[in-house]
Amino acid sequence: MDMIKTxxxxxxxxxxxxxxxxxxxxxxxxxxxxxxxxxxxxxxxxTLLLERYGAVGGCLTLGHVTTIMGSVAKGGxxxxxxxxxxxxxxxxxxxxxxxxxxxxxxIQANGVTFxxxxxxxxxxxxxxxxxGVIAQTQNGLVCFGARRVIDATGDxxxxxxxxxxxxxxxxxxxxxxxxxxxxxxDGVDKASTLFCKHEEHYTTLPDGxxxxxxxxxxxxxxVLPKNVTIVRLYATGSxxxxxxxxxxxxxxxxxxxxxxxxxxxxxxxxxARINQFxxxxxxxxxxxxxxxxxxxxxxxxxRRIKGRYILTAEDLIxxxxxxxxxxxxxxxxxxxxxxxxxxxxETDGRPHTTKPYDIPMRALQPLHIENLIVCxxxxxxxxxxxxxxxxxxxxxxxxxxxxxxxxxxxQTETPVSELDYADVxxxxxxxxxxxxxxx
Numbered sequence: 001m002d003m004i005k006t007x008x009x010x011x012x013x014x015x016x017x018x019x020x021x022x023x024x025x026x027x028x029x030x031x032x033x034x035x036x037x038x039x040x041x042x043x044x045x046x047t048l049l050l051e052r053y054g055a056v057g058g059c060l061t062l063g064h065v066t067t068i069m070g071s072v073a074k075g076g077x078x079x080x081x082x083x084x085x086x087x088x089x090x091x092x093x094x095x096x097x098x099x100x101x102x103x104x105x106x107i108q109a110n111g112v113t114f115x116x117x118x119x120x121x122x123x124x125x126x127x128x129x130x131x132g133v134i135a136q137t138q139n140g141l142v143c144f145g146a147r148r149v150i151d152a153t154g155d156x157x158x159x160x161x162x163x164x165x166x167x168x169x170x171x172x173x174x175x176x177x178x179x180x181x182x183x184x185x186d187g188v189d190k191a192s193t194l195f196c197k198h199e200e201h202y203t204t205l206p207d208g209x210x211x212x213x214x215x216x217x218x219x220x221x222x223v224l225p226k227n228v229t230i231v232r233l234y235a236t237g238s239x240x241x242x243x244x245x246x247x248x249x250x251x252x253x254x255x256x257x258x259x260x261x262x263x264x265x266x267x268x269x270x271x272a273r274i275n276q277f278x279x280x281x282x283x284x285x286x287x288x289x290x291x292x293x294x295x296x297x298x299x300x301x302x303r304r305i306k307g308r309y310i311l312t313a314e315d316l317i318x319x320x321x322x323x324x325x326x327x328x329x330x331x332x333x334x335x336x337x338x339x340x341x342x343x344x345x346e347t348d349g350r351p352h353t354t355k356p357y358d359i360p361m362r363a364l365q366p367l368h369i370e371n372l373i374v375c376x377x378x379x380x381x382x383x384x385x386x387x388x389x390x391x392x393x394x395x396x397x398x399x400x401x402x403x404x405x406x407x408x409x410x411q412t413e414t415p416v417s418e419l420d421y422a423d424v425x426x427x428x429x430x431x432x433x434x435x436x437x438x439x
Contacts, residue, residue: 021145021146021147022046022047022048022144022145022146022147023040023045023046023047023146023147023148023406023407023410024037024040024041024045024046024047024048024146024147024148024149024150024403024406024407024410025047025048025049025050025132025133025144025146025148025149025150026040026047026048026049026050026150026152026402026403027050027120027133027149027150027151027152027153027157027158028050028051028052028058028151028152028153028154028376029049029050029051029056029057029058029107029114029116029152030056030057030058030059030060030152030154030376030395031057031058031059031060031081031376031392031395031396031399032058032152032154032375032376032395032396032398032399032402033049033051033058033150033152033153033375033376033399034049034056034057034081034103034106034107034396034399035077035078035081035375035396035397035398035399035400035403036150036152036375036399036400036402036403036406037049037107037110037112037114037150037403038077038106038107038110038112038403039077039399039400039403039404039407039431040150040403040404040406040407041110041111041112041403042110042431043403043404043407043408043411043427044407044411045406045407045410046113047111047112047113047403048112048113048114048115048144048146049107049112049113049114049115050114050115050118050119050120050133050135050144051114051115051116051117051118052117052118052119052120053116053117053295053296054116054117055100055116056100056103056104056107056114056116057096057099057100057103058154059298059392060094060096060099060392061096061097061099061100061103062294062295062296063182063294063295063296063297063298064096064181064182064183064184064243064292064293064294064295064298065182065294065298065392066093066094066095066096066182066234066236066243067093067234067243068082068085068094068391068392068393069332069391069392069393070330070331070332070388070389070391070392070393070394071329071330071331071332071356071393071394072327072328072329072330072331072393072394072397073328073329073356073433073434073435074434075432075433075434076397076400076428076431076432076433076434077396077397077399077400077431077432078393078396078397078400079432081103081106081396082393084102084103084106085098085099085102085103093234093235093236093237093243094237095237096292097292115135115137117138118135118136118137119135119136120133120134120135120153120157120158120161121134121135121136121141122134122161123149123158123159123161123162123372124143124145125162125163125369128368128369128370129369129370129371129372129415130146130148130149130158130162130369130370130371130372131145131146131147131149131371132144132145132146132149133146133149133158147371147410148371148372148373148406148409148410148416149371149372149373150372150373150374150375150402150403150406151305151372151373151374151375151378152374152375152376152399152402153376153378154299154302154376154377154378155254155255155299155302155303155378156302156303156304156305156374156378158372159303159305159366159369159372159374159378160303160305162366162369162372163368163369164305164306164366164367164368164369164372165305165306165366165367165368166303166304166305166306167303167304167305167306167382167383168255168302168303168304169301169339169383170336170339170383170384171383173339173340175251175339175340176252176253176254176300176301176302176339177300177301177336177337177338177339177387178227178248178249178250178252178300178337178338178339179248179249179252179254179263179267179297179298179299179300180245180246180247180248180249180267180297180298180300181247181264181267181268181270181271181293181294181297181298182243182244182245182247182293182294182298183243183244183247183271183290183291183292183293183294184236184241184242184243184244184290184291184292184293185241185242185244185275185278185285185288185289185290185291186238186240186241186288186289186291187240187285187287187288187289188240188241188242188284188285188288189240189283189284189285189286189287190239190240191284192283192284192285194211194233194282194284194285195233195234195235195242196211196212196230196231196232196233197232197234198232199212199230199343199344205282205283206283207283211282212230214281215228215229215230215231216229216230216342218277218281219342223273223277223281224246224273224274224277225247225248225270225273225274226342227248227250227338227341227342228246228247228248228270228274228342229341229342229343230246230342230343231244231246231274231277231278232244232245232246241291242288244274246270246274247267247270247271247274248267248270248337248342249262249263249266249267250338250339250340250341253302254297254299254302255302255303260297263297264297267297268293271290271293275288275289275290300337300377300387300390301377301383301386301387301390302378303378304377304378304379304380304381304382304383304386305366305374305378305379305380306366306367306380307362307363307364307365307366307367307374307379307380308362308363308365308367308380308417309322309360309362309363309380310363310380310381310382311359311360311363311379311380311381311382311385311389312381312382312384312385313334313352313382313384313385313388315357315385316334316354316355316357316385316388316389317334317352317353317354317355318355318357319354319355319356319357320357320358321357321358322358322359322360323360323421324360324361324362324421325358325359325360325361325435325436326359326360326361326364326397326398326401326404326405326424326428326435327358327359327394327397327398327401328358328433328434328435328436329356329357329358329434330356330357330358330359330388330389330394330397331354331355331356331357332354332388332389332391332393332394333352333353333354333388334346334352334353334354334384334385334387334388335387335388335391336383336384336387354388359379359389359394359397359398359401361401361405361419361421361424362380363379363380363381364379364380364398364401364402364405365380365416365417365419366380370415370416370417371409371415371416372416373402373405373406373416374402375395375398375399375401375402376390376395376398376399377389377390377395379398397433400428400431400433401424401428404424404427404428404431405419405424407427408423408424408427
């Protein structure tokens with residue numbers, strides 16, 4: 001096995017055994033990490049995917065976020081994953097339990113080696129370049145060496161531990177978007193047509209009351225928990241069910257020790273109160289019960305890694321095109337759940353819309369640390385831009401870009417920071433991505 005040289009000689013690393021050398025290590029098996037690992041493996045890379053939980057899929061499965069939102073240009077691995085999970089559009093919920101097995105089959109069929117229950121605890125850096133990671137296994141700490149490392153952790157843990165410059169929160173007060181726990185209820189009267197997708201989805205109930213106004217008043221009256229000013233209700237694949245997006249904990253920083261546990265306890269207590277409100281106030285919901293809930297906290301925002309380009313809200317609103325585009329025609333509202341209250345934080349509760357925009361390769365290339373690539377919600381962008389590109393359809397396309405970038409970097413023996421975009425573009429086009437159009 002190849003030994004790894006490191007400038008980070010930390011006491012608990014000294015006895016960590018070395019586990020081979022990989023072409024690409026992807027940290028985090030959420031939608032973005034799965035896409036990155038599969039696309040790297042398809043380009044002949046010996047690829048290892050490390051996941052801290054006991055199932056793959058991240059927010060899609062363990063987070064119970066079964067509505068796949070946002071959009072990108074047609075083509076690429078995102079279309080494959082949607083077809084695999086039978087989710088034909090962002091309005092269609094997938095079955096999270098089925099997805100756990102389907103995604104494992106997909107990973108294995110593409111030759112990716114993966115490890116579950118294997119959290120990354122540190123990044124190995126030598127001469128300013130990432131050369132591997134330290135992970136906790138059932139046999140203790142193990143050092144996994146790699147030619148290229150991809151951070152798909154969402155929280156940017158790998159990049160931060162490598163020493164990359166990071167950004168956190170909104171301008172002014174540094175507050176983060178609130179955290180939530182998604183859950184599903186059944187027992188809804190099958191004749192009920194009540195759905196509520198967002199803060200502008202106004203609906204009149206059979207008795208003449210307006211649903212969103214009813215939610216806001218219930219929060220003021222203390223019937224709903226503080227800052228729960230809307231109870232979003234999405235369709236699932238089963239009649240009589242709704243996916244509920246309502247619980248909310250403000251003032252939480254998941255990077256602070258203890259905040260995650262505090263939020264988990266608070267949010268689980270909110271589920272009972274929200275269900276009580278629905279049973280008492282909403283026709284057709286009198287007999288609902290909780291059928292399933294997230295196994296881990298739903299985190300919208302933590303670190304953002306400062307890269308060679310910082311994507312801005314203005315780029316998104318204007319629909320900016322980039323010469324080094326790796327994700328084309330991404331689209332989703334600037335959806336900032338209020339860090340200091342309920343509902344949306346901008347434009348009187350109505351999020352800014354965007355024009356279809358590009359994400360440049362430079363936003364996936366961190367400053368200062370070589371041979372490390374980021375993908376998913378921790379890429380280089382502002383607080384406001386992040387609120388749009390953080391959703392699953394877009395992060396899957398980012399994952400494909402990251403996997404291809406890592407493979408091309410290895411194949412051409414070019415440092416990640418010096419990649420020739422033309423080489424990356426050719427590889428993405430061969431994998432079915434659309435990177436340009438008549439507009």
